[in-house]
Amino acid sequence: xxxxxxxxxxxxxxxxxxxxxxxxxxxxxxxxxxxxxxxxxxxxxxxxxxxxxxxxxxxxxxxxxxxxxxxxxxxxxxxxxxxxxxxxxxxxxxxxxxxxxxxxxxxxxxxxxxxxxxxxxxxxxxxxxxxxxxxxxxxxxxxxxxxx
Numbered sequence: 001x002x003x004x005x006x007x008x009x010x011x012x013x014x015x016x017x018x019x020x021x022x023x024x025x026x027x028x029x030x031x032x033x034x035x036x037x038x039x040x041x042x043x044x045x046x047x048x049x050x051x052x053x054x055x056x057x058x059x060x061x062x063x064x065x066x067x068x069x070x071x072x073x074x075x076x077x078x079x080x081x082x083x084x085x086x087x088x089x090x091x092x093x094x095x096x097x098x099x100x101x102x103x104x105x106x107x108x109x110x111x112x113x114x115x116x117x118x119x120x121x122x123x124x125x126x127x128x129x130x131x132x133x134x135x136x137x138x139x140x141x142x143x144x145x146x147x148x
Contacts, residue, residue: 049067054060071077106117138146 048060050062050064051060052063052067102120106113106120138144141147
């Protein structure tokens with residue numbers, strides 16, 4: 001095979017650029033959604049944090065860091081920040097502990113687990129089943145609301 005050439009290797013040129021561009025095209029819709037639902041609200045909130053509150057009689061105006069000075073000088077801010085951290089840590093630890101404990105319990109090999117595992121999954125599966133049945137009724141050829 002000394003003189004044979006591999007055919008699966010992309011040759012330099014236009015086709016190589018198309019191959020390199022494909023992953024970016026596949027990721028582009030997700031990146032656009034991230035920009036729309038994360039970056040735009042973030043930038044908008046940052047912009048509005050430097051503005052005064054608009055009322056019926058006057059529009060908002062640039063106030064700089066005075067909103068931040070007001071919040072940081074408020075005595076309730078420290079307590080609210082402390083409560084937020086305690087709440088976040090507590091919820092995270094409790095969710096992790098409860099989830100891990102449930103996973104371990106559902107993994108135990110005892111006869112009753114054949115009944116408990118499906119019962120545990122039912123609250124997750126039923127909304128999809130209900131939605132599917134609702135759409136089936138909507139599209140029904142005889143009495144579906146879409147035919148009305």
